Amino acid sequence: MRLAILAVSVSVSVLSAATEIPQGSHALLRLVNSVSTRTAREGDFVYLRTASPIAANGQIVVPEGSYVQGVVTRSLRSGRVKGKAELAIRIDTLTLPGGQVIKLSPHLQSVDSEGTEQKVDSGENDIKQGSSHGTDAVRVGELSGAGAAIGGMATRTWTGAGIGAGAGAAVGLATVLLSRGKEVELRQGSTIDVVFDRAVPVQ
Numbered sequence: 001m002r003l004a005i006l007a008v009s010v011s012v013s014v015l016s017a018a019t020e021i022p023q024g025s026h027a028l029l030r031l032v033n034s035v036s037t038r039t040a041r042e043g044d045f046v047y048l049r050t051a052s053p054i055a056a057n058g059q060i061v062v063p064e065g066s067y068v069q070g071v072v073t074r075s076l077r078s079g080r081v082k083g084k085a086e087l088a089i090r091i092d093t094l095t096l097p098g099g100q101v102i103k104l105s106p107h108l109q110s111v112d113s114e115g116t117e118q119k120v121d122s123g124e125n126d127i128k129q130g131s132s133h134g135t136d137a138v139r140v141g142e143l144s145g146a147g148a149a150i151g152g153m154a155t156r157t158w159t160g161a162g163i164g165a166g167a168g169a170a171v172g173l174a175t176v177l178l179s180r181g182k183e184v185e186l187r188q189g190s191t192i193d194v195v196f197d198r199a200v201p202v203q
Contacts, residue, residue: 019203037085046070067095078181087184088126106194
């Protein structure tokens with residue numbers, strides 16, 4: 001009799017433990033819609049789906065393809081002279097295939113770079129774009145070189161090349177100052193890794 005009671009209590013404890021997303025669990029979420037600091041506004045909804053199942057104690061707690069909804073809490077465009085693009089997203093709900101809606105609030109861990117230097121700022125729990133100083137310098141240098149070549153061909157002197165280089169650099173600098181830096185871009189199909197700071201009951 002004692003063995004039977006013990007077996008039942010163990011099975012119940014395992015079942016109850018498996019019906020929550022454990023603290024520290026990671027979830028990979030895939031974007032259903034694209035989000036960019038170019039167009040996003042505070043309050044815009046973000047739709048995602050789980051890109052892989054979430055398991056606990058050898059059981060799948062949240063199956064792949066479950067719906068997740070978030071909201072944009074801050075969207076800051078990149079500046080023309082200074083200021084990097086920033087995007088903050090709060091994950092709010094998880095909808096299981098059976099229709100159960102679960103409130104949750106994991107923090108962002110990492111995000112697809114999309115070929116840029118955008119990454120999650122763990123201190124502020126948002127996504128920030130990297131600096132464009134390197135590409136700006138290359139652009140100024142290219143226009144300066146093109147100006148030197150044109151000036152040299154036009155006057156056939158080193159003086160003309162120098163004047164052309166200066167003019168090209170000026171045009172390059174003006175172009176950089178009038179252009180915005182790169183925006184934070186989360187394209188449809190890109191992924192975000194989130195981490196649960198506390199356990200979330202599923203049933």
